[in-house]
Amino acid sequence: MPLPEKPKLRFVPKKERERQAAEKAKNEAEDLRRKQQEDARKKAESEKKWLEKANAPAENHRDHDTDRPPERQQQDRRSGQNGKGASKKGGDARMTEEEFEKKQLRERYLGPEVNRNSSFSAAKKRKRPTEFKFDWDEGEEPRSRMISLRRGHHQQGRVIVWDRRGRDLARKRAERFGFGKRWTDKALNEMTARDWRIFKEDFxxxxxxxxxxxxxxxxxxxxxxxxxxxxxxxxxxxxxxxxxxxxxxxxxxxxxxxxxxxxxxxxxxxxxxxxxxxxxxxxxxxxxxxxxxxxxxxxxxxxxxxxxxxxxxxxxxxxxxxxxxxxxxxxxxxxxxxxxxxxxxxxxxxxxxxxxxxxxxxxxxxxxxxxxxxxxxxxxxxxxxxxxxxxxxxxxxxxxxxxxxxxxxxxxxxxxxxxxxxxxxxxxxxxxxxxxxxxxxxxxxxxxxxxxxxxxxxxxxxxxxxxxxxxxxxxxxxxxxQILFFGRFRASHHRLRQHQAELRCCGTRR
Structure with missing residues (x-):
């Protein structure tokens, strides 16, 4: 079976390559713009559909909405949120999308509102006594407690003074033993084992x-x-x-x-x-x-x-x-x-x-x-x-x-x-x-x-x-x-400097 012929390579001029690249970039930009418009249209349609469902009558929204699961509808009926329980001010009352979401979240995490017959009343709250209750007993003398608190504050101030004195003593001790100095600032007899260890690490x-x-x-x-x-x-x-x-x-x-x-x-x-x-x-x-x-x-x-x-x-x-x-x-x-x-x-x-x-x-x-x-x-x-x-x-x-x-x-x-x-x-x-x-x-x-x-x-x-x-x-x-010539020049210059140093060491200077 004969092998298929390989496609022949064709030379494409530079201007043709630039034109193809520009056309490809233009097509990609057009596809991207078209995709963005399509996404925006779909998003607007979904928002419009959601608003229509949210603004529908309460009866239709609760009982006749096929999108809601049956368990949710039964829970709403038990809690009195279907029919006339959903609107107290009128049958044509409508709920916004934000209120509807808040209500769903509240029911999801706090449960349905089932306790409508509460025994709490504001009138009973106003009749409660407002007399202030002290922390100590009737037989306890509050003056002694205040004195003890003041003594504690004085002790705290004394601790602060002691802390300052301790820091001063520690600083004087460090200066006396050389703990606060670097080895470069110390005399030879002040060097410790720690200073010698730092010295060796530095070099x-x-x-x-x-x-x-x-x-x-x-x-x-x-x-x-x-x-x-x-x-x-x-x-x-x-x-x-x-x-x-x-x-x-x-x-x-x-x-x-x-x-x-x-x-x-x-x-x-x-x-x-x-x-x-x-x-x-x-x-x-x-x-x-x-x-x-x-x-x-x-x-x-x-x-x-x-x-x-x-x-x-x-x-x-x-x-x-x-x-x-x-x-x-x-x-x-x-x-x-x-x-x-x-x-x-x-x-x-x-x-x-x-x-x-x-x-x-x-x-x-x-x-x-x-x-x-x-x-x-x-x-x-x-x-x-x-x-x-x-x-x-x-x-x-x-x-x-x-x-x-x-x-x-x-x-x-x-x-x-x-x-x-x-x-x-x-x-x-x-x-x-x-x-x-x-x-x-x-x-x-x-x-x-x-x-x-x-x-x-x-x-x-x-x-x-x-x-x-x-x-x-x-x-x-x-x-x-060039490198060899420069090296010979440097070597001769170095020998001359050495000769001058030897003459200075011997006591002769030229």
């Missing part, structure tokens, strides 16, 4: 571990030495970031630390400042100990991050007389050996290059007592798990912390071992906590304090992310060149 700080000190509210309460605080203010660090508020007081107590914070949240200063305080108490490097390795070691996953940390560390370390050396790929081992010839208190390196230097005997970690792993999750993602383990295994074990409650005691961890060495302090900063990072932390950290800023894995609000849609390959290349 999104969450801590975990035993014997964790309270965060710092500003740089003056950080516990840093005065000389280092002056450098902090000169560099331009006005207010500490949340990770700096929480991590610096913990690190100053010689505690191992795990900081969970995103990139761009100020992590670099949070571990550099405690590191400088730590190595300030150690013997200075000289001819006797400069070949024993650095005091502090900072590991970072990429060369760019190492250079950034080195630049930031020089701002604080150079005025204090400490040397910072970076070990990254892209340079020959001879150049890095030449940079290490005079020793360095702090070394910033990538894991792979640092392992090469250790294996070639260019560097030893005989006196390393402060280890920092920045962006540990990225180091694991880039395949640096094995180099990190090699580096941490190369550290001396003589100054390793005990895995007991003593690791949470700041006084014990700050003491010297053998007159010059101190317990090794390890810090780890990461944006996420995969299982590999947790395994490394469990192996090399001792009773660490865990500080979490915000939610794990979220983007920091100081980093702006923008997406531009560019059509065409030529426009895309041109826009990319």
């Amino acid at each position: 999104g700080i969450a801590t975990k571990g035993g014997a964790i000190p309270n965060p710092m509210r500003n740089w003056d309460e950080s516990g840093l030495p005065g000389r280092l605080l002056d450098i902090v203010h000169r560099v331009g660090y006005n207010d500490p970031t949340p990770i700096q508020r929480a991590a610096i007081p913990i690190a100053l107590q010689a505690r191992d630390l795990i900081g969970v914070a995103v990139t761009g949240s100020g992590k670099t200063a949070s571990f550099l400042l405690p590191l400088l305080v730590y190595i300030s108490d150690l013997p200075p490097l000289g001819e006797m100990n400069k070949n024993d390795g650095p005091y502090g070691l900072i590991l970072a996953p990429t060369r760019e991050l190492v250079q950034q940390i080195e630049s930031e560390a020089n701002k604080f370390a150079t005025p204090l007389g400490f040397r910072v050396v970076s070990i990254v790929g892209g340079h020959s081992l001879e150049e890095q050996a030449f940079a290490l010839r005079n020793g360095a208190e702090i070394i910033v390196a990538t894991p792979g290059r640092l392992v090469d230097c250790i294996e070639r005997r260019l560097l030893v970690l005989g006196q390393c007592c402060y280890v920092i792993m920045d962006e540990a999750d990225r180091m694991i993602d880039l395949g640096f798990e094995e180099p990190v383990n090699k580096i941490l295994d190369a550290l001396p074990v003589s100054n390793e912390k005990p895995d007991t409650d003593e690791a949470e005691n700041a006084q014990l961890m700050k003491r010297y071992l053998g007159g010059k060495d101190r317990y090794r302090q390890t810090m780890m900063y990461t944006a996420t906590m995969p299982s590999v990072v947790e395994r490394i932390a469990k192996k090399y950290l001792r009773r660490p304090a865990i500080v979490t800023i915000g939610n794990i894995g979220e983007a920091v609000d100081t980093v702006e992310q923008r997406v531009e849609f560019v059509s065409g390959e030529d426009k895309r290349k041109k826009r990319l060149q």
Whole structure:
């Protein structure tokens, strides 16, 4: 059986489509108007029919109306509403539609009027006594009752006075104990546990571990030495970031630390400042100990991050007389050996290059007592798990912390071992906590304090992310060149500002 042919599509011009649409709208409007007229006519006819039924004679309306049910007609006859009972003033009395509806509603809800022979009379009502009856007995003295009522009113006024006094006392007590102040308006010795809890909620700080000190509210309460605080203010660090508020007081107590914070949240200063305080108490490097390795070691996953940390560390370390050396790929081992010839208190390196230097005997970690792993999750993602383990295994074990409650005691961890060495302090900063990072932390950290800023894995609000849609390959290349040129200009400008800050820290100004 042959299939039916499909209808062919026909192109309709725009004017024809507009004419058809206008004709369709006109027909719809005409149908709507016709329907409204029909509805109005039907409504008028129904109202006219209803009025004719309502204005009909009472006899015909009650007895001869076929629309009324028989039960209703019998009820009207029993109640005397049919025939002459329906009209007392005349047989031709007519009832309006509204009165008829009211009467039907009254009979529906109140019942028919059957009690016509009532015994109530207005004359008997007028003969009733109008003498006033008091509420009390004849033998009761009303004066005593009034006195008791007045006493109650006086008691009520006394209660109001007591309530005011209570509010005043509560306000004075709140002012004395600091309940009515916000933590920003209180001194450090006035802060309560509730104030510290509100403070942590305001900055999104969450801590975990035993014997964790309270965060710092500003740089003056950080516990840093005065000389280092002056450098902090000169560099331009006005207010500490949340990770700096929480991590610096913990690190100053010689505690191992795990900081969970995103990139761009100020992590670099949070571990550099405690590191400088730590190595300030150690013997200075000289001819006797400069070949024993650095005091502090900072590991970072990429060369760019190492250079950034080195630049930031020089701002604080150079005025204090400490040397910072970076070990990254892209340079020959001879150049890095030449940079290490005079020793360095702090070394910033990538894991792979640092392992090469250790294996070639260019560097030893005989006196390393402060280890920092920045962006540990990225180091694991880039395949640096094995180099990190090699580096941490190369550290001396003589100054390793005990895995007991003593690791949470700041006084014990700050003491010297053998007159010059101190317990090794390890810090780890990461944006996420995969299982590999947790395994490394469990192996090399001792009773660490865990500080979490915000939610794990979220983007920091100081980093702006923008997406531009560019059509065409030529426009895309041109826009990319503009962005790269602007980025290089910003980078050079930033380096110039850093150089000026370093000169100001050294006491020279151009």
